[in-house]
Amino acid sequence: MSKRTVALLKEHGINPSSQRVRIYDYLVATEDHPTVDDIYAELQREGHLFSRATVYNTVNLFLKKGLIRAVRVEAKEMRFDASPGFHAHFKCESCGSVLDIPMDEPIPDDPDGLEYHGTSVIFSGLCRDCQKRKHSG
Amino acid sequence: MSKRTVALLKEHGINPSSQRVRIYDYLVATEDHPTVDDIYAELQREGHLFSRATVYNTVNLFLKKGLIRAVRVEAKEMRFDASPGFHAHFKCESCGSVLDIPMDEPIPDDPDGLEYHGTSVIFSGLCRDCQKRKHSG
DNA sequence: TTATGACTTTATAATCATTATAAAGTCATA
DNA sequence: TATGACTTTATAATGATTATAAAGTCATAA
Known part of the structure; x- marks a missing residue:
């Protein structure tokens, strides 16, 4: 439960619920552009009780607020990217x-x-x- | 039923059935990167009796043979591009x-x-x- | 404390592009 | 005209994502 993440979410007008903070922390920590299912599986592995719908809601909220970017490199799956700057x-x-x-x-x-x-x-x-x-x- | 298209398909190891020739001709004639449904709708409009499955089969065959490229600019829809060279x-x-x-x-x-x-x-x-x-x- | 109300999360169903499957059609050749 | 390979077709299946509505959470006011 990173204080920095809580502040960042607030700055972007996002209520920092524990799920949202956890998902954002995972997105910045990982480098491999996870899919929704990757995120869901990791949170499950850590013992959190999350719904897949919450992951969808959360990443869509982050996208809308400009906190992360979507990368569509595969035919079907959407992947997410929290690293800043163009690349x-x-x-x-x-x-x-x-x-x-x-x-x-x-x-x-x-x-x-x-x-x-x-x-x-x-x-x-x-x-x-x-x-x-x-x-x- | 373009003779040039027939020859081109043969060169690429594709049996030039009338459906395939018609679909390829449409792809090179149009500039707006049609979706499968765009192709299907246009062929219907022209009075051809095509199945959507045929359009899918055909564009996938063209892709495999390197005749066209897929462009995924939209979240869901695949679009197709027959213009040569990088752009x-x-x-x-x-x-x-x-x-x-x-x-x-x-x-x-x-x-x-x-x-x-x-x-x-x-x-x-x-x-x-x-x-x-x-x-x- | 308890009631209120807004926001979150969740489970479930719905959507929709695409793929898989298998039956029916086509067509050249023997 | 029989054979067999290839094409097309209709239909069902898949799978990621979205929509919906019920249930949960949480701060604040009475």
Whole structure:
């Protein structure tokens, strides 16, 4: 129950219930862009009694308040990202893991009068482990 | 029933049935990155008797053979893109339309030993029409 | 203390794009 | 015209997410 998280949630107009604080703490602690089910499974493992619906409600609230970002690297699953600043994502086609890739936000050369709000860059390929696995297996 | 399409499908090892040729022709003719339902609706409108399953089968076959690309700009819907060469996409948050944005493929500065296969860049914001609509409405 | 009311969480059902399955149709070739 | 491989089709199944409404929580006022 991090005091810093409580303050941060309040700053964003979010009532810091214990579930919300716990979910946010997990999101910032983990690096691997969890899905709703990842979050749900981890909280269960820790012995918390959570409903999957609460996880959905909470991440949607965080998204609406701009606290986290959604990353859709997989066909179906939505993943979440609490790390600040622009960065790209890399999705391993073999093991499905998702990594952050530091990178400047690309600027389109196109002067088409569009109003740009957000940018998403997703690379795909093979991570180091899966390259090794391919060559040895 | 384009002769060029028939040849192209054959080159890619795809038996050019009339449905497949028609769907490919529609994909290259349209610029707005149709969904499966867009394709299905257009073919119905033209009086063809198609099943939705055929559209799914066909676009999945095209994807597997590398004839088209999938673009997932929206939360749920998969859209398709037959235009060649790298380009980014822009999704209007208001009307949902998807535009091509000419752009060089970004190269990650990260030397992490990853094996890169593909890149997807999606911008979001407001298209020109929706900006006007916002200011006048 | 107890009542009030707003907000949270929960369980359950509903939605909806997509995939799986298996039957029916097509078509070239023997 | 029989065979067999490939296509299309209708239908059911899947699975992530959202909607709904009941139950729980918690601060504050009487």
